[in-house]
Amino acid sequence: MKSLFLRIFLSFWIAMGLILAGGMAIVGTVLAYHVKKLYDVNPDDLTREARAAALQGEAALREWVLRLHRRHPALGAYIVDTQDREIAGQTLSALSADRLGFYRARAPLRIAQAQQRAEATAEPPSEASAYRPSWWNIRRIVLEDGTRYELLFDPFALSELDVFDHPQTSWFLLLFCFAVSAPICWLLARNISGPVGLLRDGVRKLAFGDLAARAEPGLDRRSDELGMLARDFNTMADRIHGLVVLKERLLRDVSHELRSPLARLRVALDLARRGGPRQATQLDRIERECERLDQMIGQILEVARLRGQPPHEMEDVVLGELVREVVENARFEAQAKQLRIRAAGCDSAAAVRADRAELASALDNVLRNALRFSPRGGEVDVTLTQADGTLRIAVADRGPGVPAAVLPHLFEAFFRLGDARDRESGGTGLGLAITAAAMRRHGGRAEAALRPGGGLLVSLHLPMAI
Structure with a gap:
C-alpha cells in the first residue's frame, strides 16, 4: 500500500466495519435468544401470576409487570384500565394498541353472541367457551374491589435498541469492540511508530555529529509517506555532510x-x-599584497553570502539588456590587451526573475575570467539564446583552455590549475565559485566545456520569468 494515509483510513474503516458487523450479529443473537426463551413459557401461567398479584392490589400488579419485563425482555406485557391507561407507565406497542382497539370495538358484539349461545343451549354463559390459550388473547384481571384491567402480551415487543438496556449485552459489545479494534490499532501503531523510531535514532545521531547517519536500510525503499520521509532525511543528511565537508575544505583553503x-x-x-x-x-609590494588580501577576503565573504539565504530583492530582469551592460563595461578593460568582445542575441526581450546586481556580478566574473586568459589581440564571444523556457548565456574565449579532467572542479572555491598561472593573472580562484553560487540561488546552473579549436566555453543557464 503506497499511501500511509490510505493505510490508516482503511485500517480504521475495516475495524469499524468489523465492529458494526459483529455488533449486529451480537444484537441479532441476543434477540433470537430472548425470543426462543418464550417457547417454553405458557401465557396461562403468566396470567395466573398476574391474577395472584392482583389480589394484593394495584401496586403489586405494577411490580409484577416490571419483574416480568426483567425476566423475559422479549415479551411485552401491558395492563391497561378501562381508560386504556397502562398502570406501569409503559407505552403500548403499535400491535398491542391495534389489538386493544379492536377488542374494545367488538366487546358488545362478543357479549351478545355469548348470550345467544347460552339461550339456545339453555346453559349459563361460560368464560371458557370464548377463551383460547394464545399470546394474542386479551385477558381480564379483576382486583378485590372490582376494578377491571386488561392484560395484553406482545412476544415481539423487544427491539434492537432495547437489547442495549441489558448490562450483559452492553459489556459483551464493549469487550467485542476492544477485541477487534485493539489488534488492528496495535498493528497500525507498530507499523508507524517502528519506522518513526528508526528515523528518530538517525536524526539523533546526526544531531550529535555523526554525519554518516542515514535511515535504516530498506526504510527508504518504502513507497509510502514514511519512505519518502526517509529518502528526504537521507538527502538532507547528504546535503549537511557535503556542506560541512565544504566548510572544512574552505577553511583549509582560506588558511x-x-x-x-x-x-x-x-x-x-x-x-x-x-x-x-x-x-x-x-x-609597493606590501601595498599590492594588502590589496590582494582585501580582495580575497571580500570574495570569501561573497561566497559565504551566496551560499546562505536565497536572494530577497528579486525583480524581472531583461537578460539581453543586462548582457549588453556587462559587455560594454568589460570592453573598456579589454582595450588594454587589444581584445574584441562580440555579443549576439542581446536583442531578446526575455526576462528572468533575479537580483540584478548579483546576476551582473556573476556574468562579469565569467567575462573577466575569459579576458584574463585570452591571448593579446584575441576575441571573446558572448551569446544569449533561448530554449524550452531557459535562457543561456555562453561566454567563449580562445585561451589555453584547461584539461578535460578538471572541468567539473572549475566552479569550486580556490580551485586553480597552478600557482604560477594564478600569480600572472592575479586571480584568487573564487570568481567562478561566486558565479556558480549565484546561479544556484536563482534556480539555474553554471557549466564549463572545452571550445572546439581551443579555448574554454562557460554557459550560464537561468529559468525564464513566468
Missing part, C-alpha cells in the same frame, strides 16, 4: 591562501625595515 600573502608581507616588511634603494619597491 592556505592567506598564509602565502602574509608570508610575502613579512618578507617585504623585513626588507623595507633595512632601508636602502629598494625600500620603495618593497613598500
Whole structure:
C-alpha cells in the first residue's frame, strides 16, 4: 500500500466495519435468544401470576409487570384500565394498541353472541367457551374491589435498541469492540511508530555529529509517506555532510591562501625595515599584497553570502539588456590587451526573475575570467539564446583552455590549475565559485566545456520569468 494515509483510513474503516458487523450479529443473537426463551413459557401461567398479584392490589400488579419485563425482555406485557391507561407507565406497542382497539370495538358484539349461545343451549354463559390459550388473547384481571384491567402480551415487543438496556449485552459489545479494534490499532501503531523510531535514532545521531547517519536500510525503499520521509532525511543528511565537508575544505583553503600573502608581507616588511634603494619597491609590494588580501577576503565573504539565504530583492530582469551592460563595461578593460568582445542575441526581450546586481556580478566574473586568459589581440564571444523556457548565456574565449579532467572542479572555491598561472593573472580562484553560487540561488546552473579549436566555453543557464 503506497499511501500511509490510505493505510490508516482503511485500517480504521475495516475495524469499524468489523465492529458494526459483529455488533449486529451480537444484537441479532441476543434477540433470537430472548425470543426462543418464550417457547417454553405458557401465557396461562403468566396470567395466573398476574391474577395472584392482583389480589394484593394495584401496586403489586405494577411490580409484577416490571419483574416480568426483567425476566423475559422479549415479551411485552401491558395492563391497561378501562381508560386504556397502562398502570406501569409503559407505552403500548403499535400491535398491542391495534389489538386493544379492536377488542374494545367488538366487546358488545362478543357479549351478545355469548348470550345467544347460552339461550339456545339453555346453559349459563361460560368464560371458557370464548377463551383460547394464545399470546394474542386479551385477558381480564379483576382486583378485590372490582376494578377491571386488561392484560395484553406482545412476544415481539423487544427491539434492537432495547437489547442495549441489558448490562450483559452492553459489556459483551464493549469487550467485542476492544477485541477487534485493539489488534488492528496495535498493528497500525507498530507499523508507524517502528519506522518513526528508526528515523528518530538517525536524526539523533546526526544531531550529535555523526554525519554518516542515514535511515535504516530498506526504510527508504518504502513507497509510502514514511519512505519518502526517509529518502528526504537521507538527502538532507547528504546535503549537511557535503556542506560541512565544504566548510572544512574552505577553511583549509582560506588558511592556505592567506598564509602565502602574509608570508610575502613579512618578507617585504623585513626588507623595507633595512632601508636602502629598494625600500620603495618593497613598500609597493606590501601595498599590492594588502590589496590582494582585501580582495580575497571580500570574495570569501561573497561566497559565504551566496551560499546562505536565497536572494530577497528579486525583480524581472531583461537578460539581453543586462548582457549588453556587462559587455560594454568589460570592453573598456579589454582595450588594454587589444581584445574584441562580440555579443549576439542581446536583442531578446526575455526576462528572468533575479537580483540584478548579483546576476551582473556573476556574468562579469565569467567575462573577466575569459579576458584574463585570452591571448593579446584575441576575441571573446558572448551569446544569449533561448530554449524550452531557459535562457543561456555562453561566454567563449580562445585561451589555453584547461584539461578535460578538471572541468567539473572549475566552479569550486580556490580551485586553480597552478600557482604560477594564478600569480600572472592575479586571480584568487573564487570568481567562478561566486558565479556558480549565484546561479544556484536563482534556480539555474553554471557549466564549463572545452571550445572546439581551443579555448574554454562557460554557459550560464537561468529559468525564464513566468
